[in-house]
Amino acid sequence: MKRFAFLIAVLTGLDGIQACAQPAETPKAKVSTYEFAATPSWQDEFDYSGKPDPxxxxxxxxxxxWGNNELQNYTDKVENAKVEDGYLIIEAIKGKSGKVNYSSARLVSKGKGDFLYGKFEIRAKLPKGRGTWPAIWMLASENNYGNKGWPDNGEIDIMEHVGFDQNKIHGNVHTKAFNHSIGTNKGNNVVVETVSDEFHTYSCEWTPESVKILLDGKDYFTFTKEAGYEWAQWPFDKPFHLILNIAVGGNWGGQKGVDDSIFPRKMEIDYVRVYPLVEKK
Structure with missing residues (x-):
């Protein structure tokens, strides 16, 4: 009996040692999930006529x-930006304007539409022709980081298109650490053969953890905030505003010259809608 009791005590002790050796469970990190409201919080349906809504x-x-050796003069004239028949029309025109030989428009929502996160949808039909450079994009509304300018405070390109590469749509982000000027650009492109013949929906879904670029509801580029990222990699935690424009020529748009025979050229925009971010608990 004494020997039996001794064996039980030894075995019980070994069980205790094994139990103590098991590592404690690591607490699971909280994973946030996000969705966007069903109703826009800011929008322009262009259901009026004349100059864009002031x-x-x-x-x-x-x-x-504009930092890119572009050839156009951006004006506030109605011939370069107007609303008619339910569409915003931004038009690039060949003709003397300011010190250059082309005019166009660059509309910005800064001060009237500044957003921190959200889903951005713009339905548009793009110009066609060598030398055109239309864009739907976003810049920081405040200069909080680095040298207080580009690219430190970030840029989100929802849509860029260059006329010499007609069937390709580009989506990108630019930051101090990731930008084309130092060869570290983050972005992607997708081939679409009807960008100047049909309307397409260009979108961005921006959350505290990622920036996703979509075409007609299909994402083709996602930039994710990785562990250890600071403002140089991820300045996308401050308000941004929307920009709609057509540039002429420039470092990218003019890489293969400008075909003067194509002008005037226009970008038509059916609507701009911004849906706020909703965090799911």
């Missing part, structure tokens, strides 16, 4: 090249 849009103006 309660929603400002103009960037000038003929100084």
């Amino acid at each position: 309660k929603k849009w400002n103009y960037d103006l000038g003929d100084h090249g």
